[in-house]
Amino acid sequence: MIKSHPSEAILYQYASGDLSASMTLVVGTHIDMCSICKQTVCEIEEELCKKHLDSIVETICAPDKGSMSKSQCDQMLEAIFNSQVKPAVQREDLISLEGRRFNLPTTLAHNAHRIGEWTHLVGKLWRAPVNLSDDGQTNLIYMEPGAQVPEHSHKGQEATLVIDGVFNDEHDAYYDGDFILLDADRKHTPRTATEDCLTLATLDAPLFFTSGISRLLNPFSSLFFR
């Protein structure tokens, strides 16, 4: 049972197409996994459709009415009938790492071709970038059992989605489908225990390590980030 969801405001922005590409990917992947948010988004889309389309009552393709002329309409129809089908986006449903194979939710599966090489970070942490040519930085993060990310805060927002497995921080435990949004000054120390964990995370500014010796990692925080 998923207990941590995006706010309704975020779902509204998602349905309107107003989130960044990276946030759209993370929220969309959560929605693939969450029937509750899927239902909410359907309702929001209906509402948006009423607001943007259904309420419009103009006639066109009739002489002297509306703003598209009959000939404009005919031209556009002709162009549409002569158009070619765009090639569909190829999806890949599986990724593997260290002998583990993970099923990808639909939205992420359609972006599998954007997933780069896995690199080993410190300890039991792995990272593969998702190249969205976006302002934010989006990564798949894989934590082996018994892994720990040193305590850190964020200069910007961090959104994390659990794809598979479980991780804990000081605040809670997060399972498959849980969506966690952390603001700039919230510190946390994600770690795994006996299970491993695959997450999709997006950051709009670098991590900032806050405690003890791990402050030494700050010059390298781009490792966790880029």
Next chain:
Amino acid sequence: MQTVTSHTSQRGVMTTSQQDTAEKAAQLLAQIAESRSRQAFSELFSHFAPKLQAYGTRQFGNEQTAMDLVQETMTNVWHKAHLFKADKGSPSTWIFTIARNIRFDLLRKNKKRKDDISADELWPILAEQNDNLDDDYALDQDILLQEISHYYGQLPDAQRIVVEKIYVEGKSQQEVSDSLGIPLGTVKSRTRLALKKLKELIVEHD
């Protein structure tokens, strides 16, 4: 967020209720999907193009970009009508989500980034779904094509060609329908029959 629908009757444009309009639009989409009816599409177009144009104009504040949004949205409707599922929502909501995606792409286009992500990747609403193949007929993935090529040589030509295009060339059923000039329904039934036959052949041999 309440919208005013009483305007419709004032203008005398749509005398039917929203419900009837939705049913009519769903019928038109079905006709487009089944028989590529240009007449059905034209009718759908006259209903939705002005709405899309108004949406585009408000979003972009630019007539030309609004027209691009109308054209690209309706182009997707023309090619992807078979992906509309009446049980999942109304036709206008489906068309709105397509327009929302086109808007996303048009807004990003101006920034001219290389290998930019497209809305089709982020909201895969127009992905060919696999659910048009019944699970019953899905083959186990670990059966290699090499192993079954021997069997599928035994299929009647009509079925073999369809199966080759879908499973070897990776075409969608709609694309096969277009390229062979046969109705989508025929493609689906040939696929089903072929997979059933293959399954029987494989089980017999095991």
